[in-house]
Amino acid sequence: MLDQKFPISRRQFLGTTALTVAAAATSSMAMPSVLRAQGALVKLGVLHPVTGALSYSGQQGRLGATIAIEEINAAGGIRGLGKIDAVLGDAQSTPDGGTAEVEKMNSAGVACIVGGYASNICLATTQAAARYELPYVVDVGVADTIVTRGLKNTFRFGPGFGVIAKTALANLATINDQAGKPAKTVMIVHEDSLFGSGLAKLLNAQLPQHGFQILETIPHPTPTRDFNNVALKIKAQNPDLVIPANYYNEYVLLARTMQQQQVRPKGIYSVLGGAASSYKFVKEFPEAAKYIMDCNHWFDPRSEKAQALKKKVEGKDQFFTYEVYMNYSCVYLIADALQRAASADRAKLTAALETSTFSGHVMPYGPTKFVNGQNEGAAPVNTQVLDNDIKVILPPAFANAKPVFPMPA
Amino acid sequence: MLSPTILIPAILNGLLTGAVYALVALGLTLIYGVLHIINFAHGALLSAALFAAFFAYRLLGLDPYIAVFLLSPIFFAFGYALQRFIIGPASGGDDRNMLLITLGIAVVIENALLFAFRADTRTIDVPYAFKTIDFGFTFLAVPRVVGFVAVFLVALVLWLIMTFTDIGRAIRAVAKEKLGAELAGIDVAHVYAMTFGLGSACVAVAACLLIPNYYVNPSVGNSFVLIAFTIVVLGGMGSVPGALIGALLIGVVESLSGLFLGESLGQIGIFVIFIVVLLVRPSGLFGERV
Numbered sequence: 001m002l003d004q005k006f007p008i009s010r011r012q013f014l015g016t017t018a019l020t021v022a023a024a025a026t027s028s029m030a031m032p033s034v035l036r037a038q039g040a041l042v043k044l045g046v047l048h049p050v051t052g053a054l055s056y057s058g059q060q061g062r063l064g065a066t067i068a069i070e071e072i073n074a075a076g077g078i079r080g081l082g083k084i085d086a087v088l089g090d091a092q093s094t095p096d097g098g099t100a101e102v103e104k105m106n107s108a109g110v111a112c113i114v115g116g117y118a119s120n121i122c123l124a125t126t127q128a129a130a131r132y133e134l135p136y137v138v139d140v141g142v143a144d145t146i147v148t149r150g151l152k153n154t155f156r157f158g159p160g161f162g163v164i165a166k167t168a169l170a171n172l173a174t175i176n177d178q179a180g181k182p183a184k185t186v187m188i189v190h191e192d193s194l195f196g197s198g199l200a201k202l203l204n205a206q207l208p209q210h211g212f213q214i215l216e217t218i219p220h221p222t223p224t225r226d227f228n229n230v231a232l233k234i235k236a237q238n239p240d241l242v243i244p245a246n247y248y249n250e251y252v253l254l255a256r257t258m259q260q261q262q263v264r265p266k267g268i269y270s271v272l273g274g275a276a277s278s279y280k281f282v283k284e285f286p287e288a289a290k291y292i293m294d295c296n297h298w299f300d301p302r303s304e305k306a307q308a309l310k311k312k313v314e315g316k317d318q319f320f321t322y323e324v325y326m327n328y329s330c331v332y333l334i335a336d337a338l339q340r341a342a343s344a345d346r347a348k349l350t351a352a353l354e355t356s357t358f359s360g361h362v363m364p365y366g367p368t369k370f371v372n373g374q375n376e377g378a379a380p381v382n383t384q385v386l387d388n389d390i391k392v393i394l395p396p397a398f399a400n401a402k403p404v405f406p407m408p409a
Numbered sequence: 410m411l412s413p414t415i416l417i418p419a420i421l422n423g424l425l426t427g428a429v430y431a432l433v434a435l436g437l438t439l440i441y442g443v444l445h446i447i448n449f450a451h452g453a454l455l456s457a458a459l460f461a462a463f464f465a466y467r468l469l470g471l472d473p474y475i476a477v478f479l480l481s482p483i484f485f486a487f488g489y490a491l492q493r494f495i496i497g498p499a500s501g502g503d504d505r506n507m508l509l510i511t512l513g514i515a516v517v518i519e520n521a522l523l524f525a526f527r528a529d530t531r532t533i534d535v536p537y538a539f540k541t542i543d544f545g546f547t548f549l550a551v552p553r554v555v556g557f558v559a560v561f562l563v564a565l566v567l568w569l570i571m572t573f574t575d576i577g578r579a580i581r582a583v584a585k586e587k588l589g590a591e592l593a594g595i596d597v598a599h600v601y602a603m604t605f606g607l608g609s610a611c612v613a614v615a616a617c618l619l620i621p622n623y624y625v626n627p628s629v630g631n632s633f634v635l636i637a638f639t640i641v642v643l644g645g646m647g648s649v650p651g652a653l654i655g656a657l658l659i660g661v662v663e664s665l666s667g668l669f670l671g672e673s674l675g676q677i678g679i680f681v682i683f684i685v686v687l688l689v690r691p692s693g694l695f696g697e698r699v
C-alpha cells in the first residue's frame with residue numbers, strides 16, 4: 001500500500017524518470033550545438049528549423065551553410081580575423097523557437113546570424129536580432145515585410161515574394177505568347193496558409209490582366225491526405241493550365257493523383273512550387289514530374305562553382321535543393337563583408353553588408369546591391385522538368401533549354 | 410457540383426480514404442477503446458511502421474504487401490514489450506501516468522526517427538503505384554482499392570480473435586472488469602501487453618497498405634491519429650465493426666464536405682457528425698450502452 005502523501009512509488013518514480021530522461025536525451029540530439037573551429041575568432045549564428053514541420057528544409061539550409069563554413073575555414077578562414085565558429089541553432093519550426101535561439105546566439109557573442117528559412121520565423125528572428133543591432137542575413141523567407149519594416153540589421157540576398165510573383169506572371173505570359181497563346185483558362189490549387197493564400201490572391205488579381213481566365217481557385221490545408229476530389233474538380237473543368245502553390249508533400253500527392261486520374265492540362269506551372277524544382281521529385285516520380293514548369297529560386301547552371309557544389313552535396317547523398325545553395329551563398333556574402341569590414345564588430349559588419357557588391361557566387365543574379373536590406377540584383381528563374389532533369393528555360397541569359405509548351409500528349 | 414460524374418467518384422474516394430483511416434483506427438480501438446489507454450504513441454508507431462515498410466522495400470526488396478507478413482509479427486512483439494516492460498511497470502495502472510508515458514514514448518520514437526533518418530520525406534515507387542482501375546466515370550488507384558479490401562480482412566481477423574479466442578475473451582473481460590478478471594485467474598499484465606501488441610500489429614498492416622500510395626517522414630503518423638481517435642469514439646469504444654463503419658463514414662463525410670465546402674473546411678463535416686452522434690448516441694454507433 002502506498003503512503004497517501006506519496007501517491008507514486010519509488011519504483012514508479014524511477015521508471016517514469018528514466019523514461020523522461022531518455023525522452024529528453026533523444027530530443028536533445030537535435031538541439032542547438034556549437035561546431036568549434038580551432039583557434040576560431042568569428043562566431044556566426046546558423047539558425048534553421050531543423051526539427052518540427054519544416055525540418056527537412058531547415059536541415060538542408062544548415063547543410064548549405066556548414067559546407068560554406070567548412071570551405072572558408074579549410075582555405076584559412078577570414079583574412080585577418082581567423083576561422084568561422086558556427087553556432088548552430090534550431091528554430092523548431094516556430095517563430096518563438098527562432099527568437100529564443102537569437103537570444104542565445106546574442107549571448108554567445110555571434111557577429112552575425114544567417115538563416116530562418118520560413119517567412120514567419122524570419123519576421124520574428126530579424127526583429128529580435130535588431131534589438132541587439134545584430135546583423136541578420138535572411139536565407140529564404142520571401143515575405144516582403146521582412147525587409148520593409150526599416151530594420152537596419154536585416155539583409156536578404158534572395159528575391160522577395162513581389163519580385164518572384166511579378167517575374168512568374170511575366171514569364172508565363174512570355175511562354176504562352178511564344179507558343180501561340182494555347183492557354184486561356186487556369187485553375188489554382190493552393191495551400192491555405194500565408195504563402196499559398198497570398199500567392200493565390202495575387203494571381204487572381206493579375207492573371208486576368210495577362211489574358212487568362214481563372215476557372216476556380218481551390219485552397220487546401222497542410223497536410224492534405226487525399227487530392228482525389230481536387231483532381232476530379234480539375235478534370236471536370238478541364239483548364240488549360242493548373243497552377244499549384246503548395247509545399248513538397250502536398251505537391252507530390254497532387255501531381256501523383258492528377259496522373260492517376262489522368263488529368264492532362266496543357267501545362268502545369270508553379271510559382272515557388274514545393275516539388276517542381278526538386279531533383280528528389282524528378283528522380284522518384286519522373287512521369288508525374290515531366291514538363292512541369294516552375295518559377296523559383298535556382299542556381300546558375302552555367303557556374304562551375306555551382307556545379308562543383310552540386311557534386312559535393314550529391315556526394316553526401318543529399319539532394320541539391322534551393323535551401324542548400326541559398327544558405328551557401330549567404331555565408332559567402334557574410335564572409336565577403338567580414339573581410340571588407342576587417343572586423344567582427346556588428347556596426348562595421350552591417351555597414352559592410354549595406355555596401356556589398358558581392359560577386360562570383362553560384363546564383364543567377366544581377367549585380368549585388370542592397371537597398372533597404374533587399375538585394376536588388378536577386379531574381380528567380382523559370383525551370384522545367386525535361387529529360388529527367390531540371391533545366392532553366394528563362395531568362396535567356398541563364399537558360400540551358402527552351403520551354404516545351406504545351407505539354408506533348 | 411451535384412453532377413453524378415463528380416458526386417459518385419467523390420463518395421467512392423471517400424470510402425477508399427475511410428479504409429485507410431480504418432486501418433489506423435482498428436489498432437487504436439483495441440488500445441484506447443478496450444484498455445482505455447490514451448495512446449499518444451500511436452502516430453509515432455505508425456511513422457515507425459511506415460519507415461520499416463519503406464526500408465523493407467528499399468533494402469530487402471520486399472514488396473509492402475509481402476512485408477506485411479514480416480512486419481506485423483515484429484510490431485506485435487514490439488508493442489507487447491512496450492506495454493509489458495515500459496508502459497505497464499512505469500504507469501502502475503494509473504491512466505494519467507499511461508497518458509504521460511505514451512506521450513514520452515511518442516517523443517522518443519519521433520526524435521529517434523528524426524535523428525536516424527532526417528526529416529526527409531521518402532516514398533517508394535512500386536510498379537503498381539500508378540495503376541488504376543477504370544470504372545468509366547472515374548479511375549481508382551490500385552493501392553487504394555487493395556487497402557479497401559484488406560481493411561475488411563483485417564477487421565474480420567480482429568473480430569474473430571476478439572469473439573472466438575481465449576485471448577479475445579480475456580481482453581473483453583479485462584476491459585469490462587479488471588479486478589474480476591484478475592480474480593478469475595486472468596493474467597492482466599499479459600492481456601494488456603497482448604492487446605497493445607495486437608494494436609501495434611494493426612499499425613504495421615496499415616503502414617504496409619499505406620506506403621505504396623503515400624509518403625513517410627518522422628511526423629507523418631500524427632496526421633492520422635486525431636482522425637483515428639474520433640473514429641474510435643464515433644464507432645464505439647473497442648468495437649471493431651464500429652471502427653470500420655465509423656472510418657468509412659468519416660471518409661465519405663470528409664470527401665463530401667471537402668467537395669461542397671472546400672478542402673480547407675473538409676474537416677468541419679467530420680466534427681459536426683461526431684458531435685451529432687455523441688449527442689444522439691453517446692456510446693458511439695456500435696458501442697454498448699452504459
